[in-house]
Amino acid sequence: MNFPAQEQVNEMNLINIESVKLSCKNCSLSELCLPRSLSDDDLARFEEIVDTRPPIPKGGALYHAGEASQALYAIKSGAFKSVVTTEDGEEQIVGFHMPGELVGFDGVESVHNCTVVSLDRSTVCELPLRDLEALSRKVEGLQREVYTVMRREISQEQAMLLLLARRTAESRLASFLLSLSHRLGSRGFSRNEFNLVMSRHDIANYLGLAAETVSRLITRFQESGIVEVNRRRVTILDLAMLKERVGQPGGTKV
Amino acid sequence: MNFPAQEQVNEMNLINIESVKLSCKNCSLSELCLPRSLSDDDLARFEEIVDTRPPIPKGGALYHAGEASQALYAIKSGAFKSVVTTEDGEEQIVGFHMPGELVGFDGVESVHNCTVVSLDRSTVCELPLRDLEALSRKVEGLQREVYTVMRREISQEQAMLLLLARRTAESRLASFLLSLSHRLGSRGFSRNEFNLVMSRHDIANYLGLAAETVSRLITRFQESGIVEVNRRRVTILDLAMLKERVGQPGGTKV
């Protein structure tokens, strides 16, 4: 493993071999990461295949489109965006990834078609596919676990297709805020108050809108007393009303 | 949706046991389906887990959202659409599926979140997940094969997200036609002349447009001499020009 010089050097020198070894058992993500249902025995085997990676600075890439896909990554801290790029330089953010989530499932014929960019200083665990495959032939539940995560990913993207194809700008932003609130909440953070790790521009891109539209919507939501937004700090004041804004403006038809 | 018994009954009675037995080896889809890289020996084991299903009439469902996910399906003939439905009855088509393709990857916690509807009289092979999991612990390449298909599915949906978020109506329809041409072509059908199995309404829904818009665009494409469309019969007259319409109208910026 290749550690760029910088600050980690200090850490590396101070930390002894033992403490560098990962412990999935004690990891705060263990309930969210793959080895949820593994026995102690299997967990030990799982830990063996997990690699560490140097922290990824803001703006740095976990991997690039076009690179060979060789591992999955569990996000320990920070956050990422997945970006699809067309030949003519057009970019589309197809997902944001929070701590506790797995990334690396995109790709055709073992070549990534997304670039995954860190939105913050982020740390990840690397799970080499080769080892993961080998291990999941031995460990009963692991293979199913991976399928489950991939299936969820597919379903999430399908929900996003619906969002982009059918909903108004207002509904999209409301959904986005609720989704963030939910995902952070289920990971032990506050559901009502959180930081947006991504820029307005990123949000707009993700939601298929112009940045100006997002800005205007945020203002509108504030004026309605639904949320309070200060820079990137979001406070949800009226969850019920926010949920109402997800439904189309005319109210639920049928 | 309610799946009446109907016509299948006749067929079931006529077919004898022998002819029901599947042969993946001789199947015309074998190059496209899962067992691409399997040895004869492994192929035999693969055949054992494959079930037959009665043909699904037009409008019938392969499975419904909410049902337990228990199998993958290889499409032998016909075609399907995957539909996501919201609480308030809104529907979004998230994919069309052609012969040779696999479906059944959607779902959260082993519950489907799509309904897969036949657009024609369709036949499928059923691959029970339980058996598939067991077999892929024994057969080296199989597990990877499944991952590959799922990864491709994820990537395709990401491409669709870009389409819906960033492209004009014209670009969407052009992409759609090219995609159909490509998919059918790679399965041995004509790239220049094919039938649309889905209605204008379905196309529009899939592309996040109004049916009227699709109709107008088709007319416009015809007037430009790009395609000829007669009812559901499509002939691509000028592939290059069609590809041009994918790029944004103003030409490629930067």
Add this chain to the structure above:
DNA sequence: CGTTAATTTGATCATCTTCAACATGAGTGG
């Protein structure tokens, strides 16, 4: 051959984009 569903065409309208200007904040060096 009539009845119904699917598609096409026309006209108007709304939402969201684009362009432009401005405000605010963070970071930097004097």
Add this chain to the structure above:
DNA sequence: CCACTCATGTTGAAGATGATCAAATTAACG
């Protein structure tokens, strides 16, 4: 500590793309 600069975000006005409503055509099918 302040002034400056660059990045980010906000606001306003005009314009465009595509939706919706309405009506006419055409195809499908019993």
